[in-house]
Every structure is written in C-alpha cells, then in structure tokens.
Amino acid sequence: MKNKFAVVVTTIGEGAFLQRYIEQIEEEHVSGDATIIVIPDRKTPSTLFANCRSAGQRSVRVLCPTLEEQEDFLGRLGKIKDIIPYDSDNRRNVGYLMALEEGCDFIISIDDDNHCVSGQPYFGEHAVVVREDMEGEAVHCSNGWYNICELMETDPPGIYPRGFPYHARHVRQEQDLKVERGPVHINEGLWLQDPDVDAITWLACRPQAKGFHHRSLLLGGDTWTAINTQNTALARQAVAAFYFLRMGYPVAGLRIDRYGDIFAGYFCQACARHLAYGVRVGTPVARHARNAHDYLRDLREELGCILLVEELSEWLRELSLQGSTYQEAYLCLADMIDEAVEDFSGVIWDQQARDYFHLITGHMRTWIRAVDTIGL
C-alpha cells in the first residue's frame, strides 16, 4: 500500500483505543503511510495528550492538536470555526479537514469504542477506496435498500443498522447479485459484538453481532444503505461531501442528535453515486465495545432524526444532481435541499425542521469553502 491515510477519531477519554490501532498498523507494515488524528474536546482529560505523545514515539505518527491548535487551524479556513461546536462529536470535522491538509489519500473515520481485530487486514481492506478499479459482487434490492446487518450473524436476527429507514425495514424484496466493476469511494466496515443500531432496537432486543459471513458487497447503483462514522473509509475527494452535520436543534419539539454521521453518509452517497463512484460494505470488521448509554435518552434524541430520514432518504434516492466534482455536486445538493424542505409534508416537517436544514445547507457551503481552501 502506497497511499497516505489517516485514522480520524474524537474522544473525551484517555486514548485506550490507540494501542490496538498502532499494533495493527505495524502488523500490516503501513507505518510510513499512517497518521492517527485524535481530536480532543473541552472535556478531554490532559492524560490523553501524554498517551498520544508516548504512542507517537513508536512507529506511527499520532496527532493530537490542543484546542488552541484546532482553533488556529480552523481559523485559517474561513468561517468553518463558527460552525464546529465544542463538546460535540461534530469535532470529527476538524479531523477530516486536518487529514486533507496532511495530504492523505483516504481517511478512516472511527469511534473511540471501536477496535480493529487482529489477524485480518484492516487498513488494507479500507484501502479499497483508493483503488482505481475493483471487481466484486454488487447487490441490487428491489426496494432500493440493502440491510448491511445481513452480512453478520446477529442475535436476534433481523436487525437493521442505525439510520436505516423504517419504511424499508421488514419489507419483502428481491435481491439480485451481479459482478460489477468500478472505483469505490466509500467503504463501510461492520462491527462485531455491539452492532451500530438505533436506540429503539437496543431497547427492544439488546442485539449482539456474533459473527461475520466473511463477505463484502458493492451496493448496486439503485441500492442504498445507512452509513455511519464508526468504521468507514472515504477517498480523499469524497471527504468534500462528508461534512458531519451539526445536531442539537429542536425539530417539532424534539431535540435531535446522534445522526450527524447518518445524514453525512446519505449526502455523501448521493454525491458519490452521481459521480459514478461505488459504495462497498462488509470488511474490515471492527469490534465495537460500546460505551455505556442511556437508551431512553438516546431514543429521545434519535426520534426526530428517524422521522426526518423517512422522507429525506427517498427524496435523495430520486435526486438528480449536477456537477463534475464532489464539491460541485455537494453545493448542488445544498441548493436542492433548500428547495425541497419547503415542500416536505410529514409530521416532523415544521418550521423548525425547515430552519434546521436551511442552517445546515449554509454549513455545507461553508464546509466546501474550507475544503477548497485546503485543496483536493
């Protein structure tokens, strides 16, 4: 592998995850290409910096910018500093931009409670996003939605990933597999142990991912899925369309949160598909040892997002974007969202929901200006 990459993670912990990733980088002999970018926040303990320093003394470059360094960095990129709040998982946007500035060819976005599994390639699998071309089985679903949890052995079976539209769940559908070729720009790795499902699913059945069917799939051009930031790789260009949405806004009386990555995943898919770049799901599989959660609280924050996804996801699937680059496609998407949200009519679409997306489209444009300042 001769491509520079960055593992991007935010944390308010002490960096216990670092050790395993560094070991894996050494196992795969990609130390020279790798940078781990750890983004601390206001509540991050000072011990993280020491742990990053000592981890960086091994073969792998570890960046852990202080808050002041983050401010300085963002300050050079226009107004982006104003839209990336503290005390928020949204700060992973800082890491994405730093990875671009570092000249990385691809990024791997992880959560600090995800751990790569030894004995199998992790970075090598994610590097699929920088191959010029790849051949693989592509799944085409008759209803346009593929449940990536089908690639795992789960207990109970029949669960869906967080962000997967409810209208597309438990629907009888035909699946067609075809061998296809093409470049892939988004690779979503799966998760053993604690799957990334929504709070409704956690409350209902506390699922576990017990095994993986050792099979990765391309998503057919007509087939979508929910993409998160737990174990996902993106080609450098695709980062332009992967702004992690800022949450925390009240929508129809519900304060929304926890879906910044899901919306980012859908928007990025829309742009990648428009530009004829593929989406792959499956390997590498990480072990997700989930931090403690208050699921009722999570549910309260996710519910508004779940309702927003219901309408937005189908609208995205039917969308026809313009532009020959990710930046152009993303700006086009922002314009189209501004128009579309005025017409959405589901229960969640009150004035606050429309206000929220108008804010977000402004952020998308600010994001592109920051990306352009760095340059792709």
Added chain:
Amino acid sequence: MDCSPVEPVHISFVVGARNDNYGGDLLYRMQVFSDTLLAQWDRLGLNAELIVVEWNPPLDRRRLWQELSWPPRQQHGRVRFIEVPEEIHRRFPNADRMPHFEYLAKNAGIRRADGEFILATNPDLVFSEELMRFISRGGLSDECFYRTNRYDLACPVPIQLSLEEKLTFCQRNTFRVHRHQKTVKLYLHRRMIDWIKGMKNRLMNGLGQGPREEKITNMDDVHTYASGDFLLIAKDAWFELHGYPDIFTHSHIDSIMCWAAASLPLKQVVMNRPMCIYHQEHDRSAHDERPLTEFRPWKERVQEALSSGNPLIYNDEDWGLAGEELEEHVLIGSNKTNENE
C-alpha cells in the same frame, strides 16, 4: 494569551448558583449562558467579568466551575467563581428550607466585583446583541438603574449553534414577554406588533435616541417584572444601597431592590426590544417548598422611602459577607486557577 484586565473592568456580571440541577438541565442552560456571554465579550471587545457565586455547594457533587466548559482562547474579560460554604449558609434563618439564597449570593458577588457597573443577573439567560452593544459602549450613567424586558423561550437553545445562530434562534423562538407591569403571551399578532416596535426602537437607537431616563415618584412606575434577571447599576450605587436586602425567604426581593434603587434616587432606564434578555425556561416546582416573602410590610416601607426621599437601605455595613474570606477560582483571566487543582 494573557487576558488579564489591564484596563478597569467595565461591567461585572454577577450570578448565584449551585450544582443542584435546579430547574432541570441546569448545566446545559449555564453552558449556553456562559458560551454566549463570553463570545459576546470577545466580539465587542468588552472588558468585563463574570462572577459566579457558588452558594452552599452540594458536597456530593463537583463544583460548577469543574462541570462547565470554557473557551480555549478568550480574548476579553475574566471569569471568577466564589464559593460560599455550607457553614456560612447554615447561619441564616430558613437555611434548612432554602438551599440557595439567591440574593445573598448575588450580594457576596457584588461586594467583591471590580466592575464600574454591576449587572445582577441569572445564569440561564442570553443577552440580545443590541443590549450587549448598548451596555458595553460606555454611555451608562451612574445616576440610573437599568432594566429590560425578559422574553421566554419556547424551547432550549441548541448549545451547538454559533453565537450568531444562537441569537437568531432566540429571536425566533420566544413565546412570552415580561414587560413593565405585565406578562404577555406572544400570539402571532402580538409577535408582529412586538417586532414592529422593535424595528422602531432600532431606528430610534440608530438616530441616537436611545431609551430615556425616567425619574421615579410612584412605585408602580418601576419595572419590576423579572427584575431578578436584570438589574444594572453603577458599583458605587450598589454599595450605597448595601446590595439586595438580606431577606431569608423567597420572591419579591428583586422588586424591592428596584424600588430601593429608585429611592436613592436613581432614574430608571427601561431598554426595550431589540435590547432584551432571553430566558431558557425551566421547572420551578422547587420554589413551592420555600417560605415566601411577606410583601405588604415591604410595600409600605417602599412607599414611605419614595415619598420621604430617604433611600431604602436595609443591610448594615457588613452586607455581602464582607468579613468572610471566601475561596475563589479564576477560570479565565488574570490569576487563573490551575485546572488540575
């Protein structure tokens, strides 16, 4: 960067609080308050200080200064936390029924404030941009006390918004206003009227015709509604008045203080929209168990003070826990406390 106030502090913002989750989501509301206020100081270049008096802090919880987050790089102003321990709290009547004496806490802060002007306020507010501009531009008079209207917000302010976005959000999500002598629900037509009045005031302010100074002769002319949230007076006048009357019950103390200011006599300046404060709503059921201030005797005292011309001064020279040495943590500004303490 050292943001020590080399110039005199223009305004001290003084609040009282304790980490007891008063009203629910206290830390969230305080974070919105402090994030917004400090960002406004930097935007306006305001040399100010925030004094948070942690009154009778719960022993089983971290202090507020440990719970809240602070900007990594504050250019202007300083933040001080002053602690009044349980031993002092226990000395006062009703200490077992009232865990927090809000106005005793404010007095302790006012007594120790360095500002030329002191704003007694609460840590769940957002100040409108126009209000902050007005009070920061140096035209305040030490012969006046300043009041404003409080707009209540229909939903929590999203903490992740930028300063600009938070202020816009507040403007767009009010449902009730506490004006002089009346509290009004902002139904659509009232919202429109309120907006038009705001535009007119903005125009007048732009023409240099800001809020007028009003000499008070009748206690009904004093804007007392929600005055616990905003009372801005020159430091000298606060000291002349010996702060809020030390009353160990709940309610009306803020109104009495406004009347006391009028009796000094200070002229009243009421700042109307777009100069206003926004209040993040919360539960108030904790008040039900607190002993209520008996208002009638105070009303008589106020009337007598206003008609006789003798200022209403209740406390003695030791007001504001003057003789007590209170622990202080400086979070931002000169003499900053080590975060690892």
